[in-house]
Amino acid sequence: MNAQIGGNPVMLKQMNKSQILQVLFKKSPLTKADVATQTQLTFVTVSNLITELQNDGFVREMGLAVSTGGRKPLLYGINPDAFVFAGIEVQVERLVCVLTDFENRVLNSRIVAVDSLEGPVFVARKSREIVVEMLEESNLSMDLLARVSVSTPGPIDREQGVIVSPPNMPNWRNVPFRDMIQAEFSVPCDLEKDANAAALGESRYGAGRGVENLIYIIVDVGIGGGIVLGGEVYRGQLNGAGEVGHTLIDLNGPLCNCGSHGCLESMASKSAIERELSGPFGNELVFEELIQRTDDKRVRESLLRSGTYLGAALANLGNIFNPEMIILGGELATGCTLYFERAEAIARRRMLPHFVHRVQIKPAELGKLSGAIGAATIAWQTMVQSLTF
Amino acid sequence: MNAQIGGNPVMLKQMNKSQILQVLFKKSPLTKADVATQTQLTFVTVSNLITELQNDGFVREMGLAVSTGGRKPLLYGINPDAFVFAGIEVQVERLVCVLTDFENRVLNSRIVAVDSLEGPVFVARKSREIVVEMLEESNLSMDLLARVSVSTPGPIDREQGVIVSPPNMPNWRNVPFRDMIQAEFSVPCDLEKDANAAALGESRYGAGRGVENLIYIIVDVGIGGGIVLGGEVYRGQLNGAGEVGHTLIDLNGPLCNCGSHGCLESMASKSAIERELSGPFGNELVFEELIQRTDDKRVRESLLRSGTYLGAALANLGNIFNPEMIILGGELATGCTLYFERAEAIARRRMLPHFVHRVQIKPAELGKLSGAIGAATIAWQTMVQSLTF
DNA sequence: CTGCTTATTATAAGTATTTTAAAAAGACCT
DNA sequence: AGGTCTTTTTAAAATACTTATAATAAGCAG
Numbered sequence: 001m002n003a004q005i006g007g008n009p010v011m012l013k014q015m016n017k018s019q020i021l022q023v024l025f026k027k028s029p030l031t032k033a034d035v036a037t038q039t040q041l042t043f044v045t046v047s048n049l050i051t052e053l054q055n056d057g058f059v060r061e062m063g064l065a066v067s068t069g070g071r072k073p074l075l076y077g078i079n080p081d082a083f084v085f086a087g088i089e090v091q092v093e094r095l096v097c098v099l100t101d102f103e104n105r106v107l108n109s110r111i112v113a114v115d116s117l118e119g120p121v122f123v124a125r126k127s128r129e130i131v132v133e134m135l136e137e138s139n140l141s142m143d144l145l146a147r148v149s150v151s152t153p154g155p156i157d158r159e160q161g162v163i164v165s166p167p168n169m170p171n172w173r174n175v176p177f178r179d180m181i182q183a184e185f186s187v188p189c190d191l192e193k194d195a196n197a198a199a200l201g202e203s204r205y206g207a208g209r210g211v212e213n214l215i216y217i218i219v220d221v222g223i224g225g226g227i228v229l230g231g232e233v234y235r236g237q238l239n240g241a242g243e244v245g246h247t248l249i250d251l252n253g254p255l256c257n258c259g260s261h262g263c264l265e266s267m268a269s270k271s272a273i274e275r276e277l278s279g280p281f282g283n284e285l286v287f288e289e290l291i292q293r294t295d296d297k298r299v300r301e302s303l304l305r306s307g308t309y310l311g312a313a314l315a316n317l318g319n320i321f322n323p324e325m326i327i328l329g330g331e332l333a334t335g336c337t338l339y340f341e342r343a344e345a346i347a348r349r350r351m352l353p354h355f356v357h358r359v360q361i362k363p364a365e366l367g368k369l370s371g372a373i374g375a376a377t378i379a380w381q382t383m384v385q386s387l388t389f
Numbered sequence: 390m391n392a393q394i395g396g397n398p399v400m401l402k403q404m405n406k407s408q409i410l411q412v413l414f415k416k417s418p419l420t421k422a423d424v425a426t427q428t429q430l431t432f433v434t435v436s437n438l439i440t441e442l443q444n445d446g447f448v449r450e451m452g453l454a455v456s457t458g459g460r461k462p463l464l465y466g467i468n469p470d471a472f473v474f475a476g477i478e479v480q481v482e483r484l485v486c487v488l489t490d491f492e493n494r495v496l497n498s499r500i501v502a503v504d505s506l507e508g509p510v511f512v513a514r515k516s517r518e519i520v521v522e523m524l525e526e527s528n529l530s531m532d533l534l535a536r537v538s539v540s541t542p543g544p545i546d547r548e549q550g551v552i553v554s555p556p557n558m559p560n561w562r563n564v565p566f567r568d569m570i571q572a573e574f575s576v577p578c579d580l581e582k583d584a585n586a587a588a589l590g591e592s593r594y595g596a597g598r599g600v601e602n603l604i605y606i607i608v609d610v611g612i613g614g615g616i617v618l619g620g621e622v623y624r625g626q627l628n629g630a631g632e633v634g635h636t637l638i639d640l641n642g643p644l645c646n647c648g649s650h651g652c653l654e655s656m657a658s659k660s661a662i663e664r665e666l667s668g669p670f671g672n673e674l675v676f677e678e679l680i681q682r683t684d685d686k687r688v689r690e691s692l693l694r695s696g697t698y699l700g701a702a703l704a705n706l707g708n709i710f711n712p713e714m715i716i717l718g719g720e721l722a723t724g725c726t727l728y729f730e731r732a733e734a735i736a737r738r739r740m741l742p743h744f745v746h747r748v749q750i751k752p753a754e755l756g757k758l759s760g761a762i763g764a765a766t767i768a769w770q771t772m773v774q775s776l777t778f
Numbered sequence: 779c780t781g782c783t784t785a786t787t788a789t790a791a792g793t794a795t796t797t798t799a800a801a802a803a804g805a806c807c808t
Numbered sequence: 809a810g811g812t813c814t815t816t817t818t819a820a821a822a823t824a825c826t827t828a829t830a831a832t833a834a835g836c837a838g
Contacts, residue, residue: 005394006404007429008796009823015395016825033786040396045825047787070785071833155743213626225709229623236711237602237747243708246741248701251639260704260739312637315649319632320614320709322625350649352635354544358626397825398795405796422815434796436816459814460804781837788831795824802817808810 016041017049021058021384024078025103029062031073050076058082058102078103083146083383086131086185087376089194090123090152090177092116092168097130098369099138100376104204108134109369116169124180131185147379148181149190151197151371158239161191190378194218194371195242196233198364199226201374202327206365213323216364217244219310219330223265227321245269247316249309264313268306270332276302291336300338307339311346318351318359329364405430406438410447410773413467414492418451420462439465447471447491467492472535472772475520475574476765478583479512479541479566481505481557486519487758488527489765493593497523498758505558513569520574536768537570538579540586540760547628550580579767583607583760584631585622587753588615590763591716595754602712605753606633608699608719612654616710622767634658636705638698653702657695659721665691680725689727696728700735707740707748718753 007015016039023038024030030038036046053059060079064072080101089096093116098109110133114126127150135142153166161178163169181189192200199216208214208228216226223245227234235241245265246258253262266272270287277290277299293299314326326347333340344361351359366373396404405428412427413419419427425435442448449468453461469490478485482505487498499522503515516539524531542555550567552558570578581589588605597603597617605615612634616623624630634654635647642651655661659676666679666688682688699722703715715736722729733750740748755762 006401006408008431008434009398009401009794009825010796012395012398012401012795013824019395031786042826043787044789044827045397048825051788067834068785069783069835071787071835073786227709229618234618237713238711238744240711240741240744241709243711243741243744246708247705248638248739249640251698251701258741308640312640316636316705317709319635320616320630320706322627322629322632324626350637352629352632352647355627355629355632398793398823399825401824402795420815431797432816433798433818437796456805457814458806459812460806460816462815779838783836784834786831786833788829790829791827793824793826795822797820797822799820800818802815804813804815806811806813808812 013049016045017053018384020046020049020053021078024059024076025384028077028103029065029075030077031065031075033073035076054079080105081144084135084140084144085146085376085379085383086134086148087197087372087374087379088127088131088148088150088181089197089371089375090116090150091194092153095123095127095130096368096372097127097134098372098376099131099134099140100373100380102380104377104380106205106369106373106376107140108138109372110134111368117171119171120163120175120177120180124177124184127181128184145185145187147188147190147383148185149192149197149375149379149382150177150181151192151194151375152177154193154195154239156191156193156239158191158235161189163191188382190375190382192233192375192378193226193235193239193242195224195226196235196239197226197372197374197378198329198366198370199228199242199327199374200233200377201366201370201372202329202364203228203231204377205373206370207327207362208325211324213321214325214327215244215317215321215323216327216329217310217314217317217333218364219269219328219332221269221271223269223310225317229321244313244317247313249312264309268309268313270330273302273306273332288331288335291332291339294336294338303336303339304342307342308346310339311343312350314343314347314361315350318347318355322355323359325360325362327362327364329370334363334367402438405434406442407773409435409438409442410467413448413465414773417466417492418454418464419466420454420464422462424465443468469494470533473524473529473533474535474765474768474772475537476586476761476763476768477516477520477537477539477570478586478760478764479505479539480583481542484512484516484519485757485761486516486523487761487765488520488523488529489762489769491769493766493769495594495758495762495765496529497527498761499523500757506560508560509552509564509566509569513566513573516570517573534574534576536577536579536772537574538581538586538764538768538771539566539570540581540583540764541566543582543584543628545580545582545628547580547624550578552580577771579764579771581622581764581767582615582624582628582631584613584615585624585628586615586761586763586767587718587755587759588617588631588716588763589622589766590755590759590761591718591753592617592620593766594762595759596716596751597714600713602710603714603716604633604706604710604712605716605718606699606703606706606722607753608658608717608721610658610660612658612699614706618710633702633706636702638701653698657698657702659719662691662695662721677720677724680721680728683725683727692725692728693731696731697735699728700732701739703732703736703750704739707736707744711744712748714749714751716751716753718759723752723756 062075080103082102099107155164225242225244250262256263256266451464469492471491484503488496614631614633639651645652645655
């Protein structure tokens, strides 16, 4: 998560400050000497910079460490109260919002039914209302809000901050949502694709804490993927990377709505299972209940079959990326053990033997908040990287 | 391809120098003012640093640019004669060696039959002999040799510089080849997996010049892959990334020697085609000739079938990585139009419509030298990043 | 409790680098 | 030849890190 390289002495100082903040963020209570070791800077430099960061409110003292024979060293950590970040996930029928502090811990969260059909202007205004509400509830001043980030269905143009053409939000074509949010909140904003945001969220605060390379798969109506390599989102050429759902599993499989045949999405997603079981069960049951009916043979078989397909895709991802972890999100993966375990079993069977014992396959931990938390994380990252201290 | 971040003023200077060299490398004849613009440094700084780099022989003057109304500016570029790098690819039955200059252009190359069964010690000595021979032939002093890099079959332990367990080189288990080469040449050395090296080589000097994100697939007896993201090799957790050959294409396909079923490698590789055609043709023909017999229906069908499988895999890679380019290497892909074109056609048919027109699919351009050139590139990169000027 | 040892923190002088500002050099035009 | 514009060099000023030194605080022993 590095940014600038080279420059002038002022830049150097800010790079060093950024370094220090990142080290303090990762392993909080540290002495100045610890930070010096970790950042490869001299003690004096670290001492001066930390003092400065402390005076500016970014860093706080955290008590004394035990003595190792001399004076007790002071411990330092990020001052969580320095800033507040907001992460907002725009979904078709609702808004998921979180407030995080400068340690990027969740202070408050809210899931509100908001119909995206009301349009971007409405949604932007509503977003602000929700955030303001949360700030008030948590007794926080609006002034503390440093950045906002938005997680949204793709495709997006990240550089321009534009939502391009979300398939299920027809009236959101080419919407400059970043600027709209910036206008609404009067703070900088970034856009990120929902799967990417969720992947980053899980990688920092969910199942993937401490992991460098991971793949996050969200199984829902469709199947999406977010790729985190070296701790950062990999986005590809046009923010398009991660379309795992349109990975081919069966050359002669059914037609997918992308135009190809045998895509994972058409064979292992929520919709695929619903379609398969709509015959026997009709509209009798909602999906959440349906997937619990594992005593029913047809349900069982359907879940196992789609789990198998997913597993094969996971094996492919494992072999291609050789990641430390694969995380599965969505109610199907996190709520249905039968499905998850089959997918994991197949994945392990089909992955290269050399890799199998070094990859973890886990359900997501942040549930519905993962995208919003990921967005807030991006706000944090951008802030710390921007070096404006 | 950034490395260090932050530090002290000396470091800052070296980062700036490195920056300048990289800019100069990318778009050679540039004025000091151009470099200043591109590096975001002031003119004076750039001027001083370039003068220093010039005095040390890393940079050279390259004539005068046209006047824009005042004094003619001097043009500068990398001094190709500053260093020589050697790239060595260890294959089962031969050594491929190249010599490159500080602009990383190939000065000399050699492909020598060397049986790896003779063992690492022999191969290391032989490598040195070949390099020395090439240096003499090109009238270059050994002192100019700055670094050597080795491309080798995986898996490897890059950090330790150890070749771990190459499947087709049984007497090369856990060989500390990096240190052996360093001892032999008395210059630093790096190891890289063959597919990764080839991918990097193609990305810098072959089909992928100027491309940020690309996937390189080598179709031979097996099928391997090298992944270059953001201009750098992506290696995954254990240098294991890129096992595209063991990507599943057909859930119920034939058993692969990796233990899984329906892997790409077992269905689209040279071996797969040879196996398929060994019935009709026996040992009558060598492979190179066999794949030219496209008038024969059985050959044709075999090639088209495997091309289809490969194409499906390419579509998957395109959807997962959204790269600017996919490069196909190996004699089958570069020498057999029927196979290549089928693969491309299928890939384009099955890739997401949004991506199709933004991805190039190209045959490799460096042929047998790609791995060695890639290795030399790594030597260059490491040198420039190490900031020891 | 005092003095000694050790480790942490603060201060001050020294060194390296970039920046700003100004002067010099070179090219083109009239 | 003189004027104007651009490039290049030079010198002083600003900034930041480093080294060396001094001050502070904690623990321990007598």
